[in-house]
Amino acid sequence: MSQGIPSSLVAGRPAAALLVRTRADRRRSLVNSAFQGVALLAAVACVVPLGALVTFVVMNGAGALNLDLLTRPTRALGLGGGAAAAILGSLQIVPIAAVIAAPIGVLAALYTVEFSGRRTATLIRFAADVMVGIPSILIGIFAFALFVLPFHQFNALAGSLALAIIMVPVVMRTTEESLRLVPGSLREASLALGVPMWRTALSVVLRTGLSGVAAGLMLAVARAAGETAPLIFTAFGNQLINVGGLGKPMDALPLFIFVNARQPYEAQNSQAWGAALLLLLFVLAVNVIVRGRAGRRNSR
Amino acid sequence: MAIDAAQPETPGAPEGRQNPQGRPPPETEETAVAGHAPGVRHAPGVGHSPELRPGVQRLPIAVGPGPGDLTDGAAASEATAGLLEVRHLNAYYGTFRAIRDVDLSIRPNAVTALIGPSGCGKTTFLRTLNRMHELVPGATVQGTIELDGVDVYGSNIDPVRLRRVMGMVFQRPSPFPTMSIYDNVVAGLRLTGRHQRSELDAVVERSLRRAALWDEVKDKLRENGMSLSGGQQQRLCIARALAVGPEVLLMDEPASALDPIATLRIEELIAELKQSYTIVIVTHNMQQAARVSDRTAFLTMGEDRAGYLVEVDETSRIFTNPRERLTEDYVSGRFG
Known part of the structure; x- marks a missing residue:
């Protein structure tokens, strides 16, 4: 100037x-x-x-999201029925996936941060990053070949496993980021007390980074809850309510949306919109809660 | 730590040297009557493992069956407890030699100060003593360090167990942020598998009293350790180190992050603690070394950037009439 x-x-x-x-x-x-x-x-x-x-x-x-949608099972042509089968299905498939993925992702992160050498850590991180980018339809086909074909039966557990495969790298990477922020001085303080390495990793490092780990896990759950492709060949979908029948086909919210949105009947399309809103509210709520908390933590 | 929990002798022995304020020792601590003054040996009485021979004190690291034990009590010399003998010590980071050929004898029940310019290896030396040095990837050690006649780098020594005998206090106070004051003090016990409530309660009060913090925190033991001031946090860390029952206390510039008043309290505390512990303190502050220590070791850096010991002597002599010209230049402020 x-x-x-x-x-x-x-x-x-x-x-x-x-x-x-x-x-x-x-x-x-x-x-x-x-x-x-x-x-x-x-x-x-x-x-x-x-x-x-x-x-x-x-x-x-908004018009379709009512008590009927939440509580009634599916009926033919979408007349008077609801998405109860899909909601109950998602409430089973997703938590089971989380239970499988969380320990694997968290422990893998703990391994890369606490125990492995730098090169191994880079390799594991690279593999996780590639996994995050793999199209979910491929994971669906993979799970189909591995967990459905041998049993000649679409089943809910295969759906959970497919979602778990998607969640593991997400959980692993967010946990790793969170654990890397734990100051080395805490690690040293613990080791200097004669606390073994594994106990230090669990009770000091993981415990200190736990809020970040929880946030990562919730985001992974939100992501998995909306995945459709991995469920098409695995949980498959089901018109009937299936509670506890993990070896049988099961409906899920994204599948319900996918199926009903393609029907030629107004009532079914409307139910798909209602289910979509439900899913959206869940994902938004998780994101707002997690990111809101993270924001407060950072600004403090 | 199922292994530790299965060793009945463990709780008694490491606590053995703490019995301040004349409080009746809890049942688990029959050995607590043992003072630390040279010559005061505890008699083999109730609570000792039967194989303990009269007059021979076993090191806490040697207590208990299982891997990592020292070779029976015979190795422990009778006349010492907490005596450190360092011979021909070299410490490396990869191929870089950080410490060259240090010979140093560190007395029990006394404060030994390590002084010297930045980068001369004081902290590295301190960390070789309790084998924290080897946690750095590529870091190695040559030479011997004997604690009461037992080589701490011996193949039968478990470094994890060794670190319970040689407590460490760091430059920056580092309370565990997820833990209360109480939990911080007993962290070393809990995380090594000791959960007995009565034992922990006793250890918390005793350790906090020893660290001169009890009166300030006794009504808020459940509050987060981070809520304390910097000086209180550092005393909390000292209490945490004392709680596992060490013989030796290694302090790495314990007051350098504190204000003058908090520093004074830490120094008073060090003077008290030396009645019971072997204390080695690294300090950048020469006045502090002069105030708190009985003996002072002066290290400096050679041309190869490796730290070496110039001389060690009574503190009064180092600061008034040192033998070496280098030491005189340093303590009088002419270099470093």
């Missing part, structure tokens, strides 16, 4: 002459505004889909 140059630096010209706005200055400030404007537009475009999606789902689903 020419205004900023002290006149003494420009020999032979009076200061006042340097301060006058030239055409080049005007052009520069125009370019600046234009660039800022484009960046702002991109930022808006980044946020708009979320707002539009939420509005859209709420508008279409």
Whole structure:
């Protein structure tokens, strides 16, 4: 900016002459505004889909999200029925997946942070990052080949396992990030007390990073609850309520949405919207709770 | 730690040297009557393991059957408890030699200060004593360190057990942030498998009293350890180290992160604790070394950047009339 140059630096010209706005200055400030404007537009475009999606789902689903949808089993053509089978199914498939994935993901993270060498850790982290990027339909087909074909039976447990495969790397990476933030001084303090390494890892490192681990686990659950592709070939879906029958097909909310949204009947489409709203509310709630807490922790 | 829990002798012995304030020792601590003054040996009485011979004190690290024990009590010398003999010690980080050929004898019931310019290996030396050094990847040690005649780097020594005998206090107070004051003090016991409530209660009060913190926190033991001031946190860490019943206390600049008043309290505490413990303190503050220590070791850095011991002597002599020119230059502020 020419205004900023002290006149003494420009020999032979009076200061006042340097301060006058030239055409080049005007052009520069125009370019600046234009660039800022484009960046702002991109930022808006980044946020708009979320707002539009939420509005859209709420508008279409609000009417359908009622007590019947939550409590009634499915009926033919969507006449008077509800999504109880899908809700109960999701309430089984997802927690079982979480129970399988959580210890594996957390312990794997603990291993990379506390015990493994740097190269092993990099390798494990790389594998987890690749896993996160694998299309979920592939994981569905993989689970189908491994947990469905040998038994000649679509089953809910295969669905849980498929979701667990998706959750493990997510849990592992978030846990790892959280454990890396635990100060080394705590580790040393514990070891210097004669506490064995494994106990230090569990009772000091993991315990200190636990809130971050819990947050990661909840985000992974929210992610898995909405996965559809891995369930198509595994849990398959079920018109009937299935509680406890892990060896049998079971419905789930994303499957319910997937099936009903493709039917030619208004009533079923409407139920799909209602279920979509339900799923959206769950995912939003988890995200707001977890990220809200994380935000407060960071700002403190 | 199922292994520890299965060893009935363990609770008694490591607690053995703490019996302040004349409180009646709990049942688990028959050995607590043993004072730490040289010559005062506890008589073999009730509660001792039967194989303990009269007049021979077994090291706490040697207590209990199982892997990692020292080779029976015979190795422990009769005249010492908490005597450290360091011979030809070299410490490495990978191929870099951080400490060169240190010979040093560290007396029990006394404070030995380690002084020297930054980077001369004082902290590294301290961490070789309780084998914290080897936790750094690539870090190795040559030479011998004997605690009461037992080589702490011997193949039959378990470093985890050794660290319960050689407590450590770090530069920055590091209470466990997820734990209450009470839980912080007993962390070393709980995390090694000792959960008996009456024992823990007794240890908490005794350790906090020893660390001169009891009166300030006795009504808020359930509060988080991080709620204390910096100086209180550091005394909490000292209490935590005392709770596992060490013989030796290694302090790495324990007051450098504290204000002058908190520093004074820590120094008073050190003077008291030396009645019962072998204390080695690393300090950057020469006045502090002069105030708290009985003996002072001066280390400096050689041309190969390896730290070596210039001399060790009574503190009064080091600061008034040292034998070495280097020491005189350092303590009088001419370098470092």
